[in-house]
Amino acid sequence: MNRLDNKVAFLSGAARGIGGAAAKAIAEAGAKVVIGDVLDAVGAQTAKDIGALYVHLDVTQEASWAAAMDATVKAHGRLDVLVNNAGIFNGKGVEDATLDEWHRLVAVNLTGVVLGTRAALPHLKKSKGNIVNLASVAGLVGSQLDPLYSLTKGGVTTFTKSTALEFGRKGYGVRVNSIHPGVIDTDMGQQTFAMRAQQLGSNDTEATRKTSTTMHPIGRLGLAEDIAKGIVFLASDDASFMTGAGLVVDGGYTAQ
Numbered sequence: 001m002n003r004l005d006n007k008v009a010f011l012s013g014a015a016r017g018i019g020g021a022a023a024k025a026i027a028e029a030g031a032k033v034v035i036g037d038v039l040d041a042v043g044a045q046t047a048k049d050i051g052a053l054y055v056h057l058d059v060t061q062e063a064s065w066a067a068a069m070d071a072t073v074k075a076h077g078r079l080d081v082l083v084n085n086a087g088i089f090n091g092k093g094v095e096d097a098t099l100d101e102w103h104r105l106v107a108v109n110l111t112g113v114v115l116g117t118r119a120a121l122p123h124l125k126k127s128k129g130n131i132v133n134l135a136s137v138a139g140l141v142g143s144q145l146d147p148l149y150s151l152t153k154g155g156v157t158t159f160t161k162s163t164a165l166e167f168g169r170k171g172y173g174v175r176v177n178s179i180h181p182g183v184i185d186t187d188m189g190q191q192t193f194a195m196r197a198q199q200l201g202s203n204d205t206e207a208t209r210k211t212s213t214t215m216h217p218i219g220r221l222g223l224a225e226d227i228a229k230g231i232v233f234l235a236s237d238d239a240s241f242m243t244g245a246g247l248v249v250d251g252g253y254t255a256q
């Protein structure tokens with residue numbers, strides 16, 4: 001089950017966090033893994049730890065994606081799985097975020113996914129591969145903390161469905177699915193606790209961490225490994241009848 005033997009996977013933003021855990025899980029499932037990130041020192045170490053290749057990738061730049069795909073195919077001859085994982089969070093209200101902050105969110109969370117999809121597609125068409133996009137519960141229901149982030153993740157949710165339909169209609173044999181984490185205890189998770197505290201005029205991140213925890217009926221926050229398992233499943237042939245779907249891994253957050 002959930003094996004990826006003889007497959008080649010590329011993950012954006014996988015120097016740490018969910019992407020880092022997914023890269024490890026994908027490697028353990030038998031695939032050759034390539035990690036792309038802007039955090040070069042951290043990314044190179046993560047790659048070394050799991051026997052992966054690291055390449056510098058800024059997901060907002062088309063030329064950077066072209067170079068990353070070239071390096072992947074040069075090293076491993078093919079590409080079977082793209083995980084569009086790189087993402088940023090802002091944590092400010094509609095009235096407080098600057099236009100530059102909005103443009104940055106769009107560049108990483110939306111343009112990054114579009115460019116990644118376009119760059120990987122010629123290779124995925126050859127391998128009949130698949131794409132896993134990191135959306136969020138914030139792409140399914142409203143976000144109390146960050147309406148602008150939520151807008152970008154809603155875009156990832158429907159882009160996933162629309163590209164699944166387009167690639168199906170064109171007979172590419174390329175599946176596209178999204179995964180929707182609840183609050184996950186990563187650097188970004190920490191950032192959400194800090195922003196929630198700031199919005200309350202406090203810096204008690206332990207209190208806001210507890211508040212976030214209570215929003216998950218299962219009684220705990222998510223771990224990067226919880227999401228990595230879902231990514232491996234979607235990327236594997238066990239999900240071969242899934243396309244245009246969203247896998248919700250949120251401890252019950254959106255069941256309420």
Ligand SMILES: NC(=O)c1ccc[n+]([C@@H]2O[C@H](COP(=O)([O-])OP(=O)(O)OC[C@H]3O[C@@H](n4cnc5c(N)ncnc54)[C@H](O)[C@@H]3O)[C@@H](O)[C@H]2O)c1
Nearest residue numbers: 013017018058059086087134136181183184186187188189
């Ligand atoms: N942590 C959560 O609670 C949570 C919840 C739902 C969805 N997500 C989504 O999961 C994904 C991973 O989040 P995480 O929690 O691991 O965050 P993280 O901040 O720990 O890791 C994000 C990674 O993306 C990289 N990145 C940022 N900008 C980049 C760029 N321009 N080019 C290449 N890489 C870039 C960062 O360097 C970092 O390694 C994101 O898309 C995020 O929106 C996270």
